[in-house]
Amino acid sequence: MHDGPIDLDASRSRRPDYPIVAARRGTVLEDRTTGVVGALIDFAPPRLVLRDRYGKDHTVAYRDGSVRAAIDGKGVPCRLVVPTDTTRAPGVTASGSIDVGDVPARVARASRLWVEGIHDAELVEKVWGADLRVEGVVVEQLDGADDLAERVRGFRPGPRRRLGVLLDHLVDGSKEQRIADTITDPNVLVRGHPYVDVWQAVKPSVIGIDRWPDVPKGQPWKDGVITALGVNTTPAAFWKHILGKVTTWKDLEPPLLAAVEELIDFVAPPDSP
Numbered sequence: 001m002h003d004g005p006i007d008l009d010a011s012r013s014r015r016p017d018y019p020i021v022a023a024r025r026g027t028v029l030e031d032r033t034t035g036v037v038g039a040l041i042d043f044a045p046p047r048l049v050l051r052d053r054y055g056k057d058h059t060v061a062y063r064d065g066s067v068r069a070a071i072d073g074k075g076v077p078c079r080l081v082v083p084t085d086t087t088r089a090p091g092v093t094a095s096g097s098i099d100v101g102d103v104p105a106r107v108a109r110a111s112r113l114w115v116e117g118i119h120d121a122e123l124v125e126k127v128w129g130a131d132l133r134v135e136g137v138v139v140e141q142l143d144g145a146d147d148l149a150e151r152v153r154g155f156r157p158g159p160r161r162r163l164g165v166l167l168d169h170l171v172d173g174s175k176e177q178r179i180a181d182t183i184t185d186p187n188v189l190v191r192g193h194p195y196v197d198v199w200q201a202v203k204p205s206v207i208g209i210d211r212w213p214d215v216p217k218g219q220p221w222k223d224g225v226i227t228a229l230g231v232n233t234t235p236a237a238f239w240k241h242i243l244g245k246v247t248t249w250k251d252l253e254p255p256l257l258a259a260v261e262e263l264i265d266f267v268a269p270p271d272s273p
Contacts, residue, residue, distance in 0.1 A: 019076060021069045022083040023048075028134055030068040030075055031060040037134070043080060053131055109136045111162040111267040112155070116142050119239055120166060120198045127249055128260060135268035149182045157187035164263035167192035189266040191259040196221050199242060201256035206245045 021027065023043040029050060030037045036058045038050030048062045060066075068075040113132070115121050121141050125132075132139065142151065145167055157163045165183070167176045170192025180190040195201050199222065200212050215224030222235040231238055249257055 016065055016077075018065050018079040019069075019071055020081055021071075021078040023080040024083050028070060031058070032066055032068060032077065034058070034060055036060060043082065045080075048080070053134065109138075109268065110160060111137065111164075113137055113139045113164045113166070113263055113267055114142050114151075115139060115166045116145055116168055117198075119243075120168070122239075122243055123198055123201070123246065123252075124166070124260060126243060126246055127252065128264065131264060135264065137264065137268050145176060145179050148179050152183055152185065152188055157185050159187060161187065162267045163188045164267045165190045166259060166263060168198055169194065169196050189263060191263050193253070193255040193259055195253070195255075198256070199225065199239070201253045202242055202246055203251055203253060206251045207242055 023040060025040055025042075027040045028037065029040055029048075031050065036050055036052060038052040038058060040048065041051045041057060042049040043062075046062050047059055048067070050058045050060065052058065062080070064079040065077040067078065067080065069078045070076075071078070113124075115124060118141060121139050124139055142148070142165075145165075148165065152163065152165075155161075155163055163185075165180075165188065167180060167190060170176045170180060170190075171194045176192060180192070183190050193201055196215075204211050209229065213225055213228035215221045215228070222238075226233065226235060226238055233241075245251070
């Protein structure tokens, strides 16, 4: 028997046991009502402000459980508490986005970003890696684009399974342009830059030269560049030198910047869950 009256509202009045997350500036959160994802800029219950990857601030209503945080690699509803220490305002990533600090990556989306080779992948990671982890976008190598149409069909794109493809030398009349023209699925976006190789998307001044050398047709482009520059090394070693000189988006040519930003926006729309 109960010692006192039964509380018929007990189950309704009991507060959910949400995990506690310190409301530090820069913490990545997702508002469950609007779907906005961004870095925490201000926390003043019953409101908080999230800054998305474009630098736009969103003021949203807050209550315990109304936002998700990345906990053990998963987006989990949580309760925010004011931290006892002070934390500096978020800085800026290599791509120019808000630096959200040392937080777990968002659970990977089904959508993907494909690039042609290892150098493309390493450059994208160097500049956009922080953004891609926040957005939950995985970059995969194609190792060439000759069988792109078949690979796309195998991927089975859909509205929640989008595919972005970054191609080198995407200019009128090129092999890459002919390949791109075969892709008509609305859930696939193919973008690229005009350079023969992604090396050229790095501004020549970054590595201390006036311009990238012209390489005669029929000669491997990377080998030709190394020969013209008089560098006694291998393409792999010289690429490491180039990549080591890249620190921010300002070191890259505008066509590559525009292509990658558009592809990230496509596979991870700003207001998507």
